Structure formats: C-alpha cells, structure tokens
Amino acid sequence: MTKIKLTGVKHQGKCEISTNQCIAKEHGNLTAVFNCENGSQINVCEPCLKANLIEKTWELDSY
Numbered sequence: 001m002t003k004i005k006l007t008g009v010k011h012q013g014k015c016e017i018s019t020n021q022c023i024a025k026e027h028g029n030l031t032a033v034f035n036c037e038n039g040s041q042i043n044v045c046e047p048c049l050k051a052n053l054i055e056k057t058w059e060l061d062s063y
C-alpha cells in the first residue's frame, strides 16, 4: 500500500492511473496527489482515486 496525500490542486489533463472507471483517459478533470513514498506527484481523476483507495493500492496518510 502506498501512502498518499491529497494536495487539493485541481487541473486538466490525462489521468496517470487509468482504471476501468477512468473518466480522463485522454483529457479531463484531475486532482494532484502526493506520493509520500517517493515524493512524486500523481495526476489522477476522481474515479481512479476512489478505486485505488477502495482497492487499498493507496492509503490516505493522516496528518
């Protein structure tokens, strides 16, 4: 499980996760999350973010 933090930053573009539920495979509304393990930023759409949290691929880091 990868610990992530929501940055609250929203923008437009291509989702970097692309699950089956993805709404931004080419272009769409994205939110930026911070990968606490390698310090990178991931641009992900809302359904993919939820899917990763539900599947426990990602875990929200508590402050």
Ligand SMILES: [Zn+2]
Binding pocket: 015, 016, 017, 018, 019, 021, 022, 023, 024, 025, 044, 045, 046, 047, 048, 049
């Ligand atoms: Zn997506």
